[in-house]
Structure formats: C-alpha cells, structure tokens
Amino acid sequence: MLENIQFANPQFFWLLLMLPLAMVWYIFNRKKDSASLKISSIKGFKAGNSILPKLKPILYVLRLLALTALITALARPQTKDVSTRTKTTKGIDIVMAIDVSSSMLAKDLKPDRLSALKEVASEFIKGRPNDRIGLVVYSGESFTKTPITSDKSIVLRALNEINHGIIEDGTAIGMGLATSVNRLKESKALSKVIILLTDGVNNAGFIEPQTASELAVEFGIKTYTIGLGSNGMALTPVAYNLDGSFRFGYRDVEIDEKLLTEVAEVTGGKYFRATNNEKLEEIYEEINKLEKTEIEEFKYTNYEEKFRPLAILAGLLLMMELALRYTIFRSFI
Incomplete structure (x- = not known):
C-alpha cells in the first residue's frame, strides 16, 4: 500500500528537523516543568510511591507525534491512478511478398534462407500490433497466402506454414509484386507498403517487374526490396536424389540487384x-x-488524497494530551 503513496508537497518534511530540536529543548528544561517547594525539613511528609511523575513525559511524546502527523498531512500524501487510451491516427497496410523457390533452401543463412526469413519476419509481425499485414508467396507463380488482416495470430500461423514446393519452381518477381499490389490497391489506409524478398533473378511469370512497379506507383504503394544471399558461393539445391530429396552443391549467388534497386526507387x-x-x-x-504508425496516447490521472486520516490523528493526539494534562497529571503540572 505504501509503495503507491506519493506526496504533493514534500517540502513540508523539512519541518521534521524541528522535532529533534524540540526533544533536546525538553530534556534540558523538563525540571522547570514542575513547581518546586523549598522547606527546611521533609520529616513531616510521607514519601509516596506514585508512578505518575515518571509518566509525565508521555504528554510531550503525544505532542511530538501529533506534530509529526500534522507535518505529514501538510505534505499531502496521495495515491495516483493513471489510465491510458491509445488512438491510431495513421494506419499502415503491409504485404510481405516471399520468394519460396528451391534456392531459398540454400544454407548460407542458418539453418537455411527460408527458415531464417520466417524467424525474422515473425518478430517483425509481432512488432506491428497496430497495422494490418498480409502474405503473398511466389516462385514460378504467385498467390495470396493471407489477405491483409489485423489478426496477427492468423498471419503468424500462415507464415509458419510456408514451405518450398507449394507452387512450381522458378522466380517470378513481377508476379509476386503484382499480386501484392492487387492485395493493397483497394486499401483505405493512409500508407501502403510492400516488402518483397527474393534470392534470385526474374525468370518466370508473364508480368514484368517494371510493369508491376508502375502499378504500385499508380496506387501509391511503396516497395522495400530485399536481396537475400551471401556474396560468392552458397550450398544450394542443384538436383533431386532418387528418394525425392534435394542434392546440394555450391553455386554462385545470383541476385538482380539492379532490378530490385530500380523497383524500390521508382515506388x-x-x-x-x-x-x-x-x-x-x-x-x-x-x-x-522507417514505417512508423502514428499513435496518439491520452492519459487520465486520478488523485486520491490521504491526508485526512493523518490530520484527524494529529487532532486526536492533541486532545489526548490536553485531557491527560488537565485530569490525571493535573496535580503534578
């Protein structure tokens, strides 16, 4: 409970420095607090064994406690409850176009290019909670794996299901880009983005990448292109074994960087x-x-004052001191 308490006027705690001074003053002046009587002999008086004179400092303790409670009340202890509400002011629709050709099984990335991409793309999707995302896969042809949606669980599940072999082999970059544009052209989002990834050159499909990029410009769609693959040679599928599995061999990594740069710059x-x-x-x-969603955040703060119980406690302590001073301890003061 105390960990949620804060003080609106903590400067009043400086007054607590007076309490040690008041205690020192009381120690040096306590003998003057009681009346004294000088007589030549006390033989006529019977010594009493009352404990009340020894308890008289309790009155001063009660006063100090009352002052402590009062100073703490002046510091205004309070609890603060903050609630927030966010409003997305600029939504982004994103389509991720993923190459699933056999070369994506190359092992220059670990464990292979496609698996590495799926892992990184998964984190990217999780980091875009306010945007809609869709998936397009392409190889010799292309198709929409997932239309743009705000349900990230659907997108992540579809991403995990992507594997080589779901469509005929090849690298139809133009087809992948055109299908992505088709997914976004009807979007009402203020910002529309395609992230197109490939590890090869355009060698399939009936739509040229330049034509698809012109369509993207027409519909106001920005395209980020990624060439995936190491420089030099990579261990890549080169043939099939008799059991249907791939036979791997080293081949040059060929990426049409000129084309990918052109597509990106044009859009x-x-x-x-x-x-x-x-x-x-x-x-x-x-x-x-680069593609940040603008979010407006509203904060609502509710303060609950906690000084009243301390003020009441200070008043009760002072009343207790006065009551004791003029009743039980009256004959000793």
Whole structure:
C-alpha cells in the first residue's frame, strides 16, 4: 500500500528537523516543568510511591507525534491512478511478398534462407500490433497466402506454414509484386507498403517487374526490396536424389540487384542486401523504424488524497494530551 503513496508537497518534511530540536529543548528544561517547594525539613511528609511523575513525559511524546502527523498531512500524501487510451491516427497496410523457390533452401543463412526469413519476419509481425499485414508467396507463380488482416495470430500461423514446393519452381518477381499490389490497391489506409524478398533473378511469370512497379506507383504503394544471399558461393539445391530429396552443391549467388534497386526507387522505397542472419534482422528493424504508425496516447490521472486520516490523528493526539494534562497529571503540572 505504501509503495503507491506519493506526496504533493514534500517540502513540508523539512519541518521534521524541528522535532529533534524540540526533544533536546525538553530534556534540558523538563525540571522547570514542575513547581518546586523549598522547606527546611521533609520529616513531616510521607514519601509516596506514585508512578505518575515518571509518566509525565508521555504528554510531550503525544505532542511530538501529533506534530509529526500534522507535518505529514501538510505534505499531502496521495495515491495516483493513471489510465491510458491509445488512438491510431495513421494506419499502415503491409504485404510481405516471399520468394519460396528451391534456392531459398540454400544454407548460407542458418539453418537455411527460408527458415531464417520466417524467424525474422515473425518478430517483425509481432512488432506491428497496430497495422494490418498480409502474405503473398511466389516462385514460378504467385498467390495470396493471407489477405491483409489485423489478426496477427492468423498471419503468424500462415507464415509458419510456408514451405518450398507449394507452387512450381522458378522466380517470378513481377508476379509476386503484382499480386501484392492487387492485395493493397483497394486499401483505405493512409500508407501502403510492400516488402518483397527474393534470392534470385526474374525468370518466370508473364508480368514484368517494371510493369508491376508502375502499378504500385499508380496506387501509391511503396516497395522495400530485399536481396537475400551471401556474396560468392552458397550450398544450394542443384538436383533431386532418387528418394525425392534435394542434392546440394555450391553455386554462385545470383541476385538482380539492379532490378530490385530500380523497383524500390521508382515506388519510393529502398533496396537492402541481406548476406547473413544478423544483416537480415537489421534490415527488418530498419524497415520497422522507417514505417512508423502514428499513435496518439491520452492519459487520465486520478488523485486520491490521504491526508485526512493523518490530520484527524494529529487532532486526536492533541486532545489526548490536553485531557491527560488537565485530569490525571493535573496535580503534578
């Protein structure tokens, strides 16, 4: 309970420094507090054994406690309850276009390119609670895996289900981009973004990437492109074994960076190159910073004053002191 208490006027606690001074003053002047009588002999008086004179300092203790309670009340102890309400003032609709060609199983990223992408993209999605996100996958063709939605659990589940082999092999960059544009063209969001990732060159599909990028410009859609793959050689699927599994061999990493840069610049986005897991994470973090959703936050603060019980306690202590002074201790004061 005490950990939630704060004081509106803590400067009044400086008055507590007077209490030690008052105690010192009382110690040096307590003998003057009682009347004295000088006589030549006390033989005629019977010594009493009353304990009341020894308890008289209680009156001063009660006064000090009353002053302490009063000073604390002046400091205005109070509890503060803060409630917040957020309002999204600028929503962003995002479509993530993911290459699922066989080359995405290359092992230059750990454990492979597609698995590394899914892990990083998952964190990106979790970090966009106020935006709608959709998924498009492409290889030799393209299709919408998940329309844009605010339900992140659906998007994350769909992302986890993405694997190579769900469509014919190839790299149809233009098709992937065009399908993403089609998902966003009817969006009413103030900002529309495509994050297109590939690890190869456009070698399939019937829509050219330049044509798809022109469509993106027409509908006001910004495109960030990511080239995924290390520099040089990478352990990549090169053929099938008899049991249907892939046979891996080293091949040159070919990414059409000129095309990806052109698509990004034409649509107002930016091109990135991810050569390892760490770089891929940095790229998504940078995109996350570049595309910020504007959120307006309203704070409501409710203060509850707690000084009244202390003021009442101070009054009761003073009344108790006065009552004792003029009743029980009257004959000794």
